[in-house]
Amino acid sequence: MKNLIRKIKFIDKTFQYLAMAATFFVLIVLCVLIWNIFSNGLLRINGSFFTNLPSRHAERAGIMTALAGMGSLLVITIVIALPIGVLSGVYLEEYGKKNKFASFIEINIANLAGVPSVIYGILGLQLFVRMAKMGNSLLAGALTLSLLIMPIIIVATREAIKAVPDSLREASYGMGATKWQTTSRITIPSALGGILTGIILAVSRAIGETAPLLVIGALVYVPFVPEGPNDQFTTLPIQIFNWTTRPQEAFIINAAAGIVVLLLITFLLNGIAIYIRNKWYKKMRY
Amino acid sequence: MYKLEAKNANLFYGDKQALKNINIGIKPNSVTAFIGPSGCGKSTLLRCFNRMNDLIENARVEGDFLMDEINIYKDINTYELRKRIGMVFQKPNPFPKTIFENVSYGLRINGMKDKKMIEERVVESLKQSALWNEVEGSLHKSALSLSGGQQQRICIARALATEPTVLLMDEPASALDPISTAKIEDLIYTLKNKFTIVIVTHNMQQAARISDKTAFFYLGELIEFEKTKKMFTNPEEEKTQNYITGRFG
Numbered sequence: 001m002k003n004l005i006r007k008i009k010f011i012d013k014t015f016q017y018l019a020m021a022a023t024f025f026v027l028i029v030l031c032v033l034i035w036n037i038f039s040n041g042l043l044r045i046n047g048s049f050f051t052n053l054p055s056r057h058a059e060r061a062g063i064m065t066a067l068a069g070m071g072s073l074l075v076i077t078i079v080i081a082l083p084i085g086v087l088s089g090v091y092l093e094e095y096g097k098k099n100k101f102a103s104f105i106e107i108n109i110a111n112l113a114g115v116p117s118v119i120y121g122i123l124g125l126q127l128f129v130r131m132a133k134m135g136n137s138l139l140a141g142a143l144t145l146s147l148l149i150m151p152i153i154i155v156a157t158r159e160a161i162k163a164v165p166d167s168l169r170e171a172s173y174g175m176g177a178t179k180w181q182t183t184s185r186i187t188i189p190s191a192l193g194g195i196l197t198g199i200i201l202a203v204s205r206a207i208g209e210t211a212p213l214l215v216i217g218a219l220v221y222v223p224f225v226p227e228g229p230n231d232q233f234t235t236l237p238i239q240i241f242n243w244t245t246r247p248q249e250a251f252i253i254n255a256a257a258g259i260v261v262l263l264l265i266t267f268l269l270n271g272i273a274i275y276i277r278n279k280w281y282k283k284m285r286y
Numbered sequence: 287m288y289k290l291e292a293k294n295a296n297l298f299y300g301d302k303q304a305l306k307n308i309n310i311g312i313k314p315n316s317v318t319a320f321i322g323p324s325g326c327g328k329s330t331l332l333r334c335f336n337r338m339n340d341l342i343e344n345a346r347v348e349g350d351f352l353m354d355e356i357n358i359y360k361d362i363n364t365y366e367l368r369k370r371i372g373m374v375f376q377k378p379n380p381f382p383k384t385i386f387e388n389v390s391y392g393l394r395i396n397g398m399k400d401k402k403m404i405e406e407r408v409v410e411s412l413k414q415s416a417l418w419n420e421v422e423g424s425l426h427k428s429a430l431s432l433s434g435g436q437q438q439r440i441c442i443a444r445a446l447a448t449e450p451t452v453l454l455m456d457e458p459a460s461a462l463d464p465i466s467t468a469k470i471e472d473l474i475y476t477l478k479n480k481f482t483i484v485i486v487t488h489n490m491q492q493a494a495r496i497s498d499k500t501a502f503f504y505l506g507e508l509i510e511f512e513k514t515k516k517m518f519t520n521p522e523e524e525k526t527q528n529y530i531t532g533r534f535g
Contacts, residue, residue: 167379171441173341174375175392175448176368185395190382 037263041256049257053223054239058250061243063258068225069138069218069233070207076142076229077149077206078199085150085202086195089157094183106158112151120148121215129216136217139229144212149202156198160191193280200273204266210237236262288352289314289482290335290452295349297330297339304330306506308349312499314451317478319497319514320486323529326503328486332454335484336371337364353452369396372445376457378437380429380444385412385421388429388440392448407447414480415443416473435466442473446481453477455485459492471496490530494518502526 052062096102124144134140164187172182188195213235221242222234234242236258243255288311297305305327312318320328330339337358339345351358358367369392380388389408398404408425412418417439421432429440438458445453455474459467474483474496487493493500494514501511502525510517510526521527528534 165379167375167377168381170338170341170375171379171381171444172391174336174338174368174373175395175444176365177391177395178365181395185391186381 034263037256037259040253041258041260044253044257045260054221054234058246058248058254061251061254063236063239063261065222065225066234066236066239066258067261069222070235072138072226072229073141073145073233073235074203074206076138077145078203080142081146081150081153081202082199084146085153086157086199088150089154089195090161090183090188092154093158093161094179094187109151109154113155116211117148117209118211118215120144121212123147124212124216134230136219136232137230138226138233140216141213141218141233141235142229144216145206145209148209148212149206152202152205153198156202157191157195160194160198161187163194164190193276196280197273197277200269200276204269204273207262207266207269208237210235210241213238214241287314287355288312289354290484291350291352291355292331292334293350293352295331295334295347295351297327297334297348298346299342300344304506305334308508310501310508310511312482312484314482315478315480316498317474317483317485317496319493319500320484320503321488321490321493321500321529322503322509323534324488325505327506328501328503329456331503332456332484332486334358335452336368336373336454338373340364369448370450371452371454372448372450374438374441374445374453374455374458377461378434378441380432380437380440382428382430384426385429385432385440386425389443389447391444396448407449408443411443411447414446414477415439416469416476417443433466435462435469438462438466438470439473442470446477450481452482452484455483457486457488460488467492490518502529504529 049062050067051064052060053064054066055061092102092105121144124140124147128134128140128143129136132140134143168186168190169182172186177185218238219232219234222232224231226233240255240258240262243251243258246252290312292308292310295305295308296303308327308331310331320332322328333339334347334351335353335358339347347359353362353367353371356362381391383391386408389411390404393404393407398407409418412421417436420436421427421440429437432440438461442453442458459470462470471492474485477483485493485497497514499512500514500517502509502517502521502523504525510521510523512521517526518530521530
């Protein structure tokens with residue numbers, strides 16, 4: 001008996017230390033990476049880095065066009081993906097019948113959320129760039145990214161709506177509310193925290209995407225800020241990718257600086273998502 | 287004349303029959319308690335009167351349900367019906383909104399826009415549900431910040447705001463502590479003057495304390511429906527006797 005207890009305790013401790021070691025390993029790798037990037041890039045960041053156009057001279061090159069391209073790309077992407085994604089999620093959860101076809105769709109949407117992004121790039125290339133003859137424009141890029149993040153938004157919306165307890169819907173119906181009144185006044189507002197979190201996480205995924213945009217032909221050198229949805233564009237990850245392929249040391253530093261900016265934007269978005277989630281959960285403790 | 291009436295009522299969940307040929311008439315301005323073991327159909331019958339069973343996909347209703355001699359399933363639309371028959375549920379389920387928004391919800395979905403009228407109705411409903419003194423200064427706080435008993439009274443106030451004539455209560459005190467339960471019971475007693483109340487309860491003492499008549503259900507059948515006093519002292523049926531003395535159920 002005593003032996004057994006000693007053995008269990010030993011296993012317990014061993015497991016604890018193994019788990020701890022694994023955590024620290026990941027943390028250390030992350031710290032080294034971040035330290036490496038920041039020590040290279042942080043000093044390169046100054047006002048003109050944000051306002052300069054790309055250039056053959058590393059010290060005069062900036063991320064103005066990349067940021068502008070990324071910003072416009074994201075805005076168009078959100079305008080397209082958000083209403084379609086949220087409405088699909090609401091439809092599937094609140095209105096659609098729960099039958100075999102519905103679970104077939106559910107499984108496929110979950111699968112779509114896990115498809116490698118480059119596949120979406122190939123789809124976008126054929127569908128938007130070639131067949132719809134949009135060329136390598138902002139619109140084609142935004143449509144491609146929309147396809148990429150829509151499954152994520154749908155899944156997040158469904159999960160958030162599913163988490164709203166039925167007792168709230170019953171209370172609303174019991175007052176004589178219609179389905180639309182219940183959905184619009186009770187269900188969606190109660191799920192909004194989860195929906196918003198999902199949207200922000202989807203957007204922060206879209207920000208980091210390079211592969212699908214490269215496939216549809218986003219340019220690596222764009223010396224102008226896009227002015228309309230039919231203009232060509234570049235984005236920050238593509239700009240970074242471009243700089244890292246240059247042989248000159250100074251461009252590598254530029255790339256590091258670009259990564260710092262991109263990381264900060266992603267951290268910021270994730271931070272906002274976590275903030276909203278916590279705030280909402282506090283308010284919505286049923 | 288009955289306020290609520292069920293005639294030859296049957297209800298099926300798929301193949302399973304949950305209510306078997308129920309005939310019952312409920313007089314206005316009375317409290318009627320439905321008692322019986324779990325799964326006996328008492329909640330199911332309660333939810334027939336405001337058609338909440340419509341929300342369950344495979345539920346099928348037969349027979350006639352009447353309110354003021356209007357056929358509930360034929361002559362009135364569901365939304366209108368539910369405004370006239372308020373419902374309070376087992377677990378307090380206030381919306382994650384302010385107290386004011388909760389109580390005014392029924393008015394707003396009815397399209398009432400006049401702010402002054404809404405306010406008057408909210409205050410009156412809160413007074414009717416004996417909650418006004420406790421929440422007077424905090425109408426714009428979240429209803430979820432209240433205690434369980436207060437939340438349940440918010441739900442009652444919310445149901446009263448649309449000025450129904452019937453109040454259906456599905457075990458309204460089963461999730462509450464004894465003091466909150468006593469408050470709800472007092473409230474039911476005073477509301478009787480203006481409303482017809484049907485309450486489902488698992489608590490036999492509660493049924494004996496607050497109801498005028500009691501209906502005992504067993505396996506989907508209405509076994510006995512009598513004045514509460516008679517029911518608890520001298521029931522006709524042996525099954526009722528066994529249940530109220532705690533021999534089964």
